[in-house]
Amino acid sequence: MSDTLDHTRRNFLYVAAGGMGAVAAGATIVPFIGSMLPAADTLAASKTEFDVSTVVDGQLVVIQWQGKPVFVVNRTAELLKQIDGHDEVLKDPNSEAIEEVSAAWITPENRKYRSIKQEYLIMVASCTHLGCIPLYKPSPGRKEWGDSVPEDWAGGWHCPCHGSLYDMSGRVMNGSPAPHNLHLMPYEYTSDTQVVIG
Amino acid sequence: MLDKIMKSKLFGWVDERTGAEAIIKSQLTEYEVPKNLNYMWNFGSLALLVLVLQILTGIFLAMYYKPSAALTMGGYTVAFDSVERIMRDVNFGWLIRYMHAVGASAFFVVVYMHIGRGLYYGSYKGPRELLWIIGVVILLIMQGAAFFGYLLPWGQMSFWGATVITNLFGALPVIGGFLQEVLRGGFAVGDPTLNRFFSLHYLFPLLLAAIVGGHVHALHVVHSNNPTGLDVHEGKSTIPFHPYYTIKDAFGVGVFLTLYCYVVFFNPQMGGYFIEVDNYVPANNLQTPPHIAPVWYLTPWYTILRSFESKLLGVVAMGASLAILFVLPFLDRSKVRSARYRPVYRQMVYLFFVTVIILGYCGHSAPTPTLKLVGQITTAYYFAFFLLLPFVHKFEKTKPLPEEI
Numbered sequence: 188m189s190d191t192l193d194h195t196r197r198n199f200l201y202v203a204a205g206g207m208g209a210v211a212a213g214a215t216i217v218p219f220i221g222s223m224l225p226a227a228d229t230l231a232a233s234k235t236e237f238d239v240s241t242v243v244d245g246q247l248v249v250i251q252w253q254g255k256p257v258f259v260v261n262r263t264a265e266l267l268k269q270i271d272g273h274d275e276v277l278k279d280p281n282s283e284a285i286e287e288v289s290a291a292w293i294t295p296e297n298r299k300y301r302s303i304k305q306e307y308l309i310m311v312a313s314c315t316h317l318g319c320i321p322l323y324k325p326s327p328g329r330k331e332w333g334d335s336v337p338e339d340w341a342g343g344w345h346c347p348c349h350g351s352l353y354d355m356s357g358r359v360m361n362g363s364p365a366p367h368n369l370h371l372m373p374y375e376y377t378s379d380t381q382v383v384i385g
Numbered sequence: 386m387l388d389k390i391m392k393s394k395l396f397g398w399v400d401e402r403t404g405a406e407a408i409i410k411s412q413l414t415e416y417e418v419p420k421n422l423n424y425m426w427n428f429g430s431l432a433l434l435v436l437v438l439q440i441l442t443g444i445f446l447a448m449y450y451k452p453s454a455a456l457t458m459g460g461y462t463v464a465f466d467s468v469e470r471i472m473r474d475v476n477f478g479w480l481i482r483y484m485h486a487v488g489a490s491a492f493f494v495v496v497y498m499h500i501g502r503g504l505y506y507g508s509y510k511g512p513r514e515l516l517w518i519i520g521v522v523i524l525l526i527m528q529g530a531a532f533f534g535y536l537l538p539w540g541q542m543s544f545w546g547a548t549v550i551t552n553l554f555g556a557l558p559v560i561g562g563f564l565q566e567v568l569r570g571g572f573a574v575g576d577p578t579l580n581r582f583f584s585l586h587y588l589f590p591l592l593l594a595a596i597v598g599g600h601v602h603a604l605h606v607v608h609s610n611n612p613t614g615l616d617v618h619e620g621k622s623t624i625p626f627h628p629y630y631t632i633k634d635a636f637g638v639g640v641f642l643t644l645y646c647y648v649v650f651f652n653p654q655m656g657g658y659f660i661e662v663d664n665y666v667p668a669n670n671l672q673t674p675p676h677i678a679p680v681w682y683l684t685p686w687y688t689i690l691r692s693f694e695s696k697l698l699g700v701v702a703m704g705a706s707l708a709i710l711f712v713l714p715f716l717d718r719s720k721v722r723s724a725r726y727r728p729v730y731r732q733m734v735y736l737f738f739v740t741v742i743i744l745g746y747c748g749h750s751a752p753t754p755t756l757k758l759v760g761q762i763t764t765a766y767y768f769a770f771f772l773l774l775p776f777v778h779k780f781e782k783t784k785p786l787p788e789e790i
Binding site for chain 2: 220223224225226229233249251253254255256313315316317318319320347348349350362363364365366
């Protein structure tokens with residue numbers, strides 16, 4: 188009897204029992220890691236309403252959406268002109284990367300302005316490098332900003348943390364550590380001036 | 386003293402039930418240590434002392450600290466105010482908090498000296514590879530604990546430092562976004578982040594204590610290296626740990642505590658190096674401070690991160706700069722341990738120490754084109770140091786080793 192002990196059968200049972208135990212132990216991770224994901228009330232606070240007419244010509248206002256800072260800029264005709272003429276120094280002039288964030292409203296006409304209404308640019312205020320809030324430096328050239336910006340500065344944003352540069356449409360310039368343009372988000376106008384973000 | 390206690394009746398009673406005498410003998414009174422250890426060998430026991438101090442002061446701080454980003458009537462937050470309450474109202478709160486904050490920096494000073502000692506005298510080489518690897522794990526957990534702890538006062542540097550570092554994880558392909566959400570518990574650093582960081586800040590030192598136990602155990606199996614790097618023969622060139630090295634370590638503790646107390650009592654912020662000035666400004670998620678820098682002990686790695694134009698490359702390089710420490714024992718092929726007898730390695734390791742200090746300086750300063758270039762050159766050498774090691778022994782003429790220490 189002892190000579191004919193079936194080792195394959197025994198080994199199979201060991202592996203099967205051990206395997207099931209490992210799966211069960213692994214499955215207990217799910218509730219623990221799951222508990223660390225954003226809670227229901229955090230997810231619920233995901234829409235923000237804002238009246239863009241409160242932003243005067245050329246002004247930048249920072250509001251909050253999902254706990255993140257959001258820029259709302261009222262671009263004058265002059266500032267809008269600064270968007271043109273430097274496509275060659277941009278990493279992604281047509282905002283083709285991460286299409287889904289602006290898919291809700293982007294059209295071929297507003298692509299370079301990156302906004303539903305040309306003058307009101309609304310975008311996430313976190314540098315796509317490491318999340319600092321870039322500084323608003325709208326006037327062209329170095330006169331107001333010193334050597335924190337390049338000589339041919341077209342106006343836009345400069346991130347103080349690692350020197351990323353964005354133009355007046357939040358498009359990232361070559362040589363910046365940031366990989367993407369400042370993120371857009373889904374939003375819509377519920378009246379002429381009332382915007383719902385999210 | 387110890388032998389008198391060990392002869393007592395009470396000790397005999399305990400010994401019968403725990404085997405205490407055998408432990409004391411094998412780990413202290415009959416644990417053989419090379420007789421020629423210099424003062425660089427004091428930093429291990431000092432690190433243990435600081436760990437105990439950090440845990441002790443941390444437990445008492447947790448009795449008053451409140452991890453909440455909820456706004457208070459004063460316009461600040463519960464967390465920020467609770468730290469200020471510890472500083473102003475809690476009896477001896479100022480002392481315990483300064484001990485804890487200065488202790489964090491002291492911990493890294495001591496541990497970096499300890500690691501530098503290991504590098505210079507080749508303590509990472511066989512048979513101590515695993516001892517070294519456990520040490521690297523300890524370093525990573527320490528850095529994690531320090532990072533979690535730094536968020537707790539909920540000042541500007543706390544908030545933006547955590548924003549930057551959690552964004553780093555977001556740069557990883559595939560799992561990045563998920564990891565970032567797990568760390569933050571929301572769309573941005575906020576109240577849930579503060580709560581979990583407090584929980585993890587309490588957890589990590591417990592892990593640390595357990596792994597330090599493993600580190601000491603592994604040391605007691607392979608025994609201490611020594612300045613010559615020679616294998617020692619028991620009895621002839623060794624002395625028992627107790628009383629010889631307990632007394633030498635105690636002397637080191639005296640010197641350390643003198644310096645530590647000086648900083649705690651007279652210069653706890655160390656000119657913004659130990660506690661950054663911006664962290665006395667309450668966290669504001671709508672305004673980034675003009676210049677963000679981590680505390681000094683993380684700045685070398687921050688420079689490596691900043692030296693790359695591509696975000697992903699920067700993150701990968703920073704991870705690699707720490708991960709490469711794990712394989713160091715297998716990169717270095719030389720049969721000679723100590724840099725004393727390795728003229729080429731000796732120059733390399735000195736340059737490496739200087740490089741890490743320059744990297745630290747660059748990471749602490751606001752970015753300028755010159756510093757960026759300096760950072761890139763030193764980053765290149767940081768990696769070159771490790772990557773040259775497999776080849777150095779091929780042309781290095783080592784000096785003759787002594788017969789015995």
